Amino acid sequence: MSPKKQPIRHWTGSERSYDLIFEGTLAVLIVAVLVVAAAVVFGSANGGLSYPGGPPSQAGDSFTAKYWATSPVPDAQGNNDPNGGAADFATTVVAELGGTSVTAKYGPPFNETSGSSQTIGRVSLTGVAHSLFGLTLPINTANDFVLAPLTQIVAPYDPTVAAAVKTYKAAGGSLKEGVSADQLVSDQQNKWLTAYSDALGKGKVANGTITVAPGDYGPVPVIVQAELSIALNGSLDGYLLGSSSQINTNPTDATMFYSDGTVWSQVAAGQGITGSQWGVMNELWNFPGQFWLILYAIPYHIPAIASSPAADLWVGTLLVIVGMLLQLLLPWIPGLRSIPRLIPFYKIIYRKYYASRAASS
Amino acid sequence: MSVDARPQDEANSLTTTSASESPAFSWTAPSPWVRAWTVRNLPLRRLLPDQEPEYVSSGLYVMGVLTLAAFIVVIISGVVLAVGGVQWWHHSTLGALMNSVHFWGVQAFFLFMAVHALFNFFIMAWRGGRGFTWVTGVLAFLLAVVTAFTGFLMLTNWDGQYVGQQAKDAFNAMGVGAVWNVMDVGQQFTMHVVVTAGLLGFIVMVHLGQVRRRGVAPPPGAEALEVPDELAADDLPTSRHHKSPEAAAAAPEADQHREQVEP
Numbered sequence: 001m002s003p004k005k006q007p008i009r010h011w012t013g014s015e016r017s018y019d020l021i022f023e024g025t026l027a028v029l030i031v032a033v034l035v036v037a038a039a040v041v042f043g044s045a046n047g048g049l050s051y052p053g054g055p056p057s058q059a060g061d062s063f064t065a066k067y068w069a070t071s072p073v074p075d076a077q078g079n080n081d082p083n084g085g086a087a088d089f090a091t092t093v094v095a096e097l098g099g100t101s102v103t104a105k106y107g108p109p110f111n112e113t114s115g116s117s118q119t120i121g122r123v124s125l126t127g128v129a130h131s132l133f134g135l136t137l138p139i140n141t142a143n144d145f146v147l148a149p150l151t152q153i154v155a156p157y158d159p160t161v162a163a164a165v166k167t168y169k170a171a172g173g174s175l176k177e178g179v180s181a182d183q184l185v186s187d188q189q190n191k192w193l194t195a196y197s198d199a200l201g202k203g204k205v206a207n208g209t210i211t212v213a214p215g216d217y218g219p220v221p222v223i224v225q226a227e228l229s230i231a232l233n234g235s236l237d238g239y240l241l242g243s244s245s246q247i248n249t250n251p252t253d254a255t256m257f258y259s260d261g262t263v264w265s266q267v268a269a270g271q272g273i274t275g276s277q278w279g280v281m282n283e284l285w286n287f288p289g290q291f292w293l294i295l296y297a298i299p300y301h302i303p304a305i306a307s308s309p310a311a312d313l314w315v316g317t318l319l320v321i322v323g324m325l326l327q328l329l330l331p332w333i334p335g336l337r338s339i340p341r342l343i344p345f346y347k348i349i350y351r352k353y354y355a356s357r358a359a360s361s
Numbered sequence: 362m363s364v365d366a367r368p369q370d371e372a373n374s375l376t377t378t379s380a381s382e383s384p385a386f387s388w389t390a391p392s393p394w395v396r397a398w399t400v401r402n403l404p405l406r407r408l409l410p411d412q413e414p415e416y417v418s419s420g421l422y423v424m425g426v427l428t429l430a431a432f433i434v435v436i437i438s439g440v441v442l443a444v445g446g447v448q449w450w451h452h453s454t455l456g457a458l459m460n461s462v463h464f465w466g467v468q469a470f471f472l473f474m475a476v477h478a479l480f481n482f483f484i485m486a487w488r489g490g491r492g493f494t495w496v497t498g499v500l501a502f503l504l505a506v507v508t509a510f511t512g513f514l515m516l517t518n519w520d521g522q523y524v525g526q527q528a529k530d531a532f533n534a535m536g537v538g539a540v541w542n543v544m545d546v547g548q549q550f551t552m553h554v555v556v557t558a559g560l561l562g563f564i565v566m567v568h569l570g571q572v573r574r575r576g577v578a579p580p581p582g583a584e585a586l587e588v589p590d591e592l593a594a595d596d597l598p599t600s601r602h603h604k605s606p607e608a609a610a611a612a613p614e615a616d617q618h619r620e621q622v623e624p
Contacts, residue, residue: 008402008574009489011414013586018413027423027430035434035469039461046451046460049519060451062519109539118534125536133539249547251522256544259526268523275527284520287464290513292471292506312534327499331487341581345483350580353416357583 045287051270053080063258063267065089065231065240069208071263085263086228087205092261093227094200094220096141097168098193099181101260104141110256111139112180118310120317137252138178142185145257146227147175149239154226161226164219171218192218200224208232275300295323407573416580424477425572431470432565436558438463443554447546448517467509474502488578489587494571501568504561511553514543521546 048061055071073084081087095101107116108130117126147165155162169175172186185193196217203212210225230236240254258264265274273279280297283289299305299315308314330336340346347354441459442450450456478498487495513524525544532538542548579587 008404008407008590009576009587010590011576011579011587013579013583014415015412016415016418018410018417020409023423024426024429027426028433031427031430031466031469032434035431035462035465038465038468039458042461042465043457044461044464045520046457046516046518057519059457060448060518062517062522109533109542126533126538129536129539136539137542249550250542250545252542252544255522255526264523264526267519273520273523279527288468290506290509291468292475292509310534312531316531316535324499324503327502328496330482330499331492331495337485337487340483340485343483346485346581349419349421349480349484350416352418353580353583 042287045283045285047271047284049267051267054267054270063255063264064234065236065254065258066234068258068261068263069228069231071266073263073266083205083207086208086210086232087200088261088263089231090200090205090210090224090228091197092257093146093224094193094197095260096145096257097147097185097220097223098190098197099141099184101141103139103256103260104181104184109133109136109138111135111141111178113182114180118313120310120313125313135178139253139256140175140177140179140184141257142173143175144177144253145240146223149230149236150223150226153230153235153239158226160222164222164226167219168223188218192216192220196220196224295319402574403570407576410573414577414579416583417577421476421480422577424473424480428470428473428477429565429569431466431473435463435466435470436562438466439554439558447515447550451518463512467512471505471509474505478502484578485581486578488581489575489584491571491575491578494568494575497564497568497571501561501564504557504564508553508557508561511549511557514549515546515553517546521549525549 046059048057048059049055049063049067050057055067057067061067067085069086069089071085072080072082073088075081075084092101096104099105103110105113105116107113108126112135117124117130119127147169150161150165155165168189171188171192173189174183176183195215196212199212199215199217200210203210205211205228208228210221210228212221227236230239237254240257241251242248243250268274268279269277271284273282273284278297278301280300281290281293296315296319299318300311305311305314326333326336438459442456442463445453445456445459450460481495481498510524510528514521514528516524522544525546528543529538532541532543541552576587
């Protein structure tokens with residue numbers, strides 16, 4: 001039997017002594033010392049919800065309905081309105097009931113609302129995933145965020161709220177998980193909500209109490225007031241972050257609800273971590289974040305992409321093509337693989353080798 | 362039988378192939394096949410070398426091992442954090458320190474890796490059949506990005522909450538969000554600690570194996586000094602240490618192996 005040809009190649013030029021174990025151990029020690037020193041000197045970001053001008057917050061804090069409803073919000077004159085968070089919360093509750101919130105209109109994987117998924121031409125990867133997997137994270141914003149919590153937390157102890165919820169449900173509107181936004185409300189409910197929304201815009205929220213001009217709002221005022229009350233006392237957070245099986249590691253519903261309000265974005269903007277503030281690659285305050293995502297962050301700042309309703313799909317597609325395929329296949333792509341010959345940094349890197357070879361010859 | 366008296370074949374059986382070990386695949390006797398492949402492709406003199414080509418002298422060559430060193434620091438601090446639990450670092454001084462070590466370890470890891478990648482691009486490290494080494498390096502970078510991302514998602518504070526809420530749009534737009542819910546902290550914990558970190562560790566091992574197996578690419582223009590091991594063993598002078606390039610370049614066999622720019 002002929003000997004198997006060795007698949008590896010061997011350098012026949014000059015060599016130098018080398019100790020892989022020593023070099024590796026030394027590298028680990030040096031990096032460990034540097035990293036621990038940086039950790040001790042600079043620490044790491046854990047500022048909770050703190051931001052300049054915002055309410056106090058502890059390390060490890062996350063966004064809650066209580067924080068939301070008690071958070072001040074700048075008014076039209078730029079002054080902090082201490083009841084601004086409560087007003088924003090009440091407005092958002094109306095939007096969740098009426099199917100006009102961001103979550104209610106999101107589409108798959110949260111609900112069947114059509115026309116909101118991002119597309120390039122006729123291609124919708126969200127639609128493809130929806131066809132393959134169905135609605136994997138179904139949410140009914142009216143029931144999951146408002147009616148169900150009130151039914152469980154308040155209604156058993158408050159006949160007025162129990163009656164309001166019963167009246168509201170009896171007026172129609174689907175309670176089914178994942179239904180499209182237009183099925184969340186009946187015509188009657190929509191009339192109540194529209195009238196109340198207008199009144200809320202002209203009304204007043206103070207010390208946890210909502211005051212609006214008299215009108216035909218049906219049971220809506222009682223429902224919204226009760227929802228604000230359980231947000232203020234923290235029990236709504238307990239409901240949203242709990243589960244029927246006691247232990248829960250999935251706060252998706254709560255996150256979707258919280259992010260429908262304006263206070264959510266206000267905190268992010270205050271910490272400088274929104275998309276327009278390069279938040280994709282920034283950590284809060286002055287900490288470096290995921291700087292390696294710069295190639296992912298840049299397309300979001302190209303006006304044509306940033307203004308597109310399919311911005312995420314465009315960026316994701318570019319990332320797959322440029323950030324993955326071009327990088328992976330670079331050695332086989334004519335032109336790209338020749339860039340180092342046009343910008344011959346290697347002549348600097350190997351200058352000693354080339355000099356010694358020239359001297360020898 | 363004493364060790365010294367062992368036949369040559371038996372003495373070499375752990376480190377090389379023998380005639381009795383067919384390299385052909387066999388379902389009924391996979392061990393010789395696996396061992397023959399491993400011995401041919403990952404010889405110990407490559408895995409634990411005591412010599413390197415003289416041109417491997419730039420400090421930029423150290424970026425790879427520094428990346429690996431940072432990865433080790435990140436793994437150790439990550440294991441400590443995992444033992445403490447996902448919320449431990451919020452209320453423990455040691456936990457907070459470990460989180461900081463983990464954080465700065467990741468920063469160092471990506472910094473070293475970025476320089477390592479740029480360096481290997483500009484020396485065209487894929488030459489001489491090293492294309493797969495490049496591919497595994499890029500895969501390691503991509504997996505590292507995903508691993509770091511899932512780490513940010515399981516911070517169990519506002520930061521992680523906001524990153525997940527923002528990232529869901531990109532995941533949903535790409536159709537991934539239906540099965541990978543970036544707002545689900547429990548899922549991100551298992552993704553970060555088990556799935557992505559495990560895959561990253563695996564691909565890093567494959568990358569290291571490739572680097573050790575193929576060695577580092579010679580300087581552009583010196584590719585002819587790199588010859589198949591068979592030639593080096595059989596046809597070239599036995600002492601390969603501190604031999605001049607001219608002597609090696611003069612070997613007629615080496616002339617057959619012209620500059621290889623393509624992988």
